Amino acid sequence: MTQRLVLHEDPCSGNCHKIVLTAALLGLPLERVQYDITRGETRTPEFLATVNANGRIPVLQVDDRFLPESNAACWYLADGTALVPADRFARADMLRWMFFEQYNHEPNVATLRYWLHILGEDNLSEAQRGQLAAKRAAGDAALALMDEHLATRDWFVGDGATLADIVLYPYTSASGQGGFALGDYPAIGRWLARLGKLPGFVAMS
Template sequence: MIRLYDYLISGNGYKVRLLLTQLAIPFERIELNITKGETRTPEFLRKFPNGRIPAVELDDGELLFESNAIIAYFAEGTPFMPVDRFQRAQVLQWLFFEQYSHEPYIASVRYLVMHPDVADPRRAIVDTMMRPRGYDALGVMEGHLKSRDWFVGDSYSIADIALYAYTHVAEEGGFQLGDYPATRAWLERVKSQPRNIPITQS
């Protein structure tokens, strides 16, 4: 059985959990507390040298880390990954956007808010840099979603899963979504997809 190394409140881990659940792929979830260094042990680092979750151990023993690489792997050959070459590139475009322009700000601010006792130098730039750039990412999403239901083509894909993971809990980091009606409507569409699960469901 697939083994998923995870941290329950992580949006990156949630992406994988959500996709596997929606594909009805069984998996064993192994909880690791990132605030206690449980992904930095020699045993974990031998398998996953980046020292982060999520990470998966496949049935054949192959190992894979980085959330968007993992969901791209499982989406291959399913409706969650388009067949059309250009649309596949668009999926990758939004996966890269999520990791470069969205997650470092929206997810990181949420992490800092939820872990007030963790010492982190980024706290000094939350209001001056991180939160404004998070809103910039939300603005890009809002502009894109004003004229379409999904991020790529006419159907739900891993591009939506990747961006939903931290956007739907952005308010936990103090982001206000009131000025983003198209994004809020999209969040409801994603939430209504079959076998959707909450981020806190293991």
């Protein structure tokens, strides 16, 4: 790949770490431009006009084109490599876990970390407080499903690490900051350790 790759990111974001981790495991150089989402730096008119009209990071810049959505950026980097299975069913099954991550995992596991660890419980709105119990239950359900799946497997799909493992890693590894008890999920613990030993692995800043 001879393109210029620039990651527009907030280093506290697990969604950004997915892309950093994918690039690191593939040995791809990434330039990095940092924003602080708690200061609204991704909602400025300039950001909305040039980087992402959706006002969110991460965004992967490929030369002069911009690709929002963390899992799509990981796919772009890994397309054609061993991190995306060559088998048709396995490739779709990997995407199944990537959609699970965005629908069942991130809105619960990552959101509780953001609310409780980054914003702080005292600063939550009434509407946010009203969702704490439901997000706790849904986050634990997502972790329990992962733990059950990993009880008999080393990786989510097939015999080696794929993007399914990479995109589920950051917010699972940081879930203790959202009040989740990773000790309740021993297969997840073994999988996190396994992934942390892959050549090129980098931890979240």
